[in-house]
Amino acid sequence: MTMSQPETSSMKIYMRLLTYVVPYVSVFALSILGFVIFASTQPMLAGILKYFVDGLTNPQAALFPKIPYLRDLQLLQAVPLLLVLIAAWQGLGSFLGNFYLAKVTLGLVHDLRVELFNKLLVLPNRYFDTHNSGHLISRITFNVTMVTGAATDAIKTVIREGLTVVFLFGYLLWMNWKLTLVMLAILPIIALMVGSASRKFRKQSKKIQVAMGDVTHVASETIQGYRVVRSFGGEPYERERFAKASQSNTDKQLTMNKTSAVYTPMLQVVIYTAMAALMFLVLLLRGDASPGDLIAYITAAGLLPKPIRQLSEVSSTIQKGVAGAESIFEQLDEVSEVDAGTVERDRVAGELQVRNLSFTYPGTDRQVLRDINFTASPGQMIALVGRSGSGKSTLANLIPRFYQHSEGQVLLDGVEIDQYRLGNLRRHIAQVNQNVTLFNDTVHANIAYGDLAAAPREAVETAAADAYAKDFIDQLPHGFDTEVGENGVMLSGGQRQRLAIARALLKNAPVLILDEATSALDTESERHIQAALDQVMKGRTTLVIAHRLTTIEKADLILVMDQGQIVERGTHAQLLAQNGYYARLHAMGLDEPEMAKAVDIT
Known part of the structure; x- marks a missing residue:
């Protein structure tokens, strides 16, 4: 140069x-x-x-x-x-x-x-x-x-x-x-x-900026993960990590001041x-x-x-x-999400077709999905099971185009999802993840979030009731107007999960994606949620990633995934009869959450 x-x-x-x-x-x-x-x-x-x-x-x-x-x-x-x-x-x-x-x-x-x-x-x-x-x-x-x-x-x-x-x-x-x-x-x-x-x-x-970013990064990680830090005695490690990042920033600032002081x-x-x-x-x-x-x-x-x-x-x-x-x-100057689609629909039936879909994360060589094929009709429930890292969540993330696929097709009502305008496509899909995100706002604002903000209060309360959340919301100091704290810190894991499900129910989208959506619930809560989900799944295409048999045994089609491929497909009974992957998972206690987690099939 x-x-x-x-x-x-x-x-x-x-x-x-x-x-x-x-x-x-x-x-x-x-x-x-x-x-x-x-x-x-x-x-x-x-x-x-x-x-x-x-x-x-x-x-x-x-x-x-x-x-x-x-x-x-x-x-x-x-x-x-x-x-x-x-x-x-x-x-x-x-x-x-x-x-x-x-x-x-x-x-x-x-x-x-x-x-x-x-x-x-x-x-x-x-x-x-x-x-x-x-x-x-x-x-x-x-x-x-x-x-x-x-x-x-x-x-x-x-x-x-x-x-x-x-x-x-x-x-x-x-x-x-x-x-x-x-x-x-x-x-x-x-x-x-x-x-x-x-x-x-x-x-x-430039060096000072990077060092300052490190200080912010360490601080925000520690604040977000304070429970883990305290549970595992991470205070000395975090203290040292933050001191090191701050010292690095101080040294670089001092070097700059020295240059200025001499010059x-x-x-x-x-x-x-x-x-x-x-x-x-x-x-x-x-x-x-x-x-x-x-x-x-x-x-x-x-x-x-x-x-x-x-x-x-x-x-x-x-x-x-x-x-x-x-x-x-x-x-x-970073390239924004690709949104070259032109199709906009008020409502879709929810027919989902995946054809010859393969996917590799940009910048890596490892193929995460290989030649995935299945069709889900409106009202059908498709369950994905398999070990951790088998590609289930990646598949679920490709449907709302959180990642862009380049090989194969994903069709919604016969139209390739790339052809939909991004905002319109995501309006037709409701998603509930294992890691729930809540905002430091009221319960009502967290359920009626974004596009749903104009929803009538009665609809919000109905969605909460259907998600078996209304009982605990009514017991909060200000009911639906109670602030939930940063990422819902004032609520239990199960309560946060139920609010996320209420949000999805209120969205009333034709396609529903549940990624470990009931994992944080106790058995009784899950029973009520399951009843609510049974109602909400009617007439909707539902894609479920779950480790509990109670969630997936009623699925119209179970896809068993391993290393990015579908290795088995069929109903619960058919797969048990095949005595293959699914049967082995079942024998290891798929329906027991603790056992399921121990064998790491999620």
């Missing part, structure tokens, strides 16, 4: 970041006007010193001898008055610049954060399988904050201090152009130092060396300039190092922002 490539790339990313400013261009223009006003006051302050020094010898002298009405204004009154006016003018500029730039940048960050979150909602499942949640959350929080710095502080510094340097140089050239050109000789050295530091800052910023004084030495040379030349070549002129010139030159130093330091802020924006744009 050549030296110019990272810089070009940085510029490209930063320019893309600035495209987010376009909707706020009028507000942005106001802030620039404010910074122009602010910067213009810097040479004014130096100029006022000239009149102050000249006024020391002749305070009665007129400031504006040739201007009517002002010719009687003596330096004695004019200098203090002008100082106050300049301060007021500077205050106005400062307010306009800071306030309106804050409006722009906070809007920009909000837009970026929202776009980033919205992108998460359309990314394919595979993306979440290969990226841990800590890093994804860190992008929305930490990385966006770094972009804020690049957008707010950096733009403010570049505009305000940049204009200040321009105005001061203009003033110096007007006062003594020869001396000022001598000062310019030092600028290439400053540019080299800034360029070198920029490359270091960007590299270090700023070095730059300062270079700038003040130039100032020393300038003072020598002023004293040597002062000619017939008045003391006021010389003081004004030296003061204006003395005001230059601060904005130049701040401009040089902005490099690190911009590089942090560029590094943050780079990871944000990486996610925004």
Whole structure:
């Protein structure tokens, strides 16, 4: 990689970041006007010193001898008055610049954060399988904050201090152009130092982001799995893991601060060396300039190092922002879920046909499903059984297109599922998984979630009753309006499962997928649920993955899977008679949950 490539790339990313400013261009223009006003006051302050020094010898002298009405204004009154006016003018500029730039940048960050979150909602499942949640959350929080710095502080510094340097140089050239050109000789050295530091800052910023993602990841894992941590005495391990991640982040931040701490004084030495040379030349070549002129010139030159130093330091802020924006744009540029379908139907009958279906997870060589064929008619219940890793859940996940198949066909009512619009396809499918997801909201909001939010309260209560959940809901402090806590932490496993089933019942979809949906229920709850499921399965295509015989022995068709293939198919009685895979599972106690788990057939 050549030296110019990272810089070009940085510029490209930063320019893309600035495209987010376009909707706020009028507000942005106001802030620039404010910074122009602010910067213009810097040479004014130096100029006022000239009149102050000249006024020391002749305070009665007129400031504006040739201007009517002002010719009687003596330096004695004019200098203090002008100082106050300049301060007021500077205050106005400062307010306009800071306030309106804050409006722009906070809007920009909000837009970026929202776009980033919205992108998460359309990314394919595979993306979440290969990226841990800590890093994804860190992008929305930490990385966006770094972009804020690049957008707010950096733009403010570049505009305000940049204009200040321009105005001061203009003033110096007007006062003594020869001396000022001598000062310019030092600028290439400053540019080299800034360029070198920029490359270091960007590299270090990327490392800091990754380290921050690790901190978020460890913390969120520990919070989510706190029961396991405490049950198995994982506190020392988690303490050490978090300390290590945090220390790594601290070390990287310190390295960046060290670079900045070394680089700023070095730059300062270079700038003040130039100032020393300038003072020598002023004293040597002062000619017939008045003391006021010389003081004004030296003061204006003395005001230059601060904005130049701040401009040089902005490099690190911009590089942090560029590094943050780079990871944000990486996610925004990810390919969304494929949704090229055009078919939309209000209701489907629910006939499901799977033909010659094979599937390999992207980026891997292992074929998870091989040549799967079956048909499920409306009202039929198909059960999938087999050992863990046999491909049952993968098959269930291909039907709502959580993963994209490339070999074979999956047809719903005779139409390949790829041809349906994604949202429309998923509207026809209700799914209940073993790992229930509930939101930190009320019971009612968790059942009537998403598309179901407009469902009448009576329908929500009926679905809860059918899922044998109403009894325990009525006993909660506020009934259906009780908050369930993060992921339903206030409820038992069985209660959470029943809410998930109530949600599926309320959806009233033609295709029902139950992936270990009754595994967290006690025997009595399961009996009631089974009765509710028997009702809800009528006229629906139901695909059940389960390890309890009570759930699957009534299935119209049982598919026995092993290593991604269907090795046996038939009813409960037919498969027992075959005395093969299914019969062996049955003999090992398929209908006893503990035994079933021991032989790991789920």
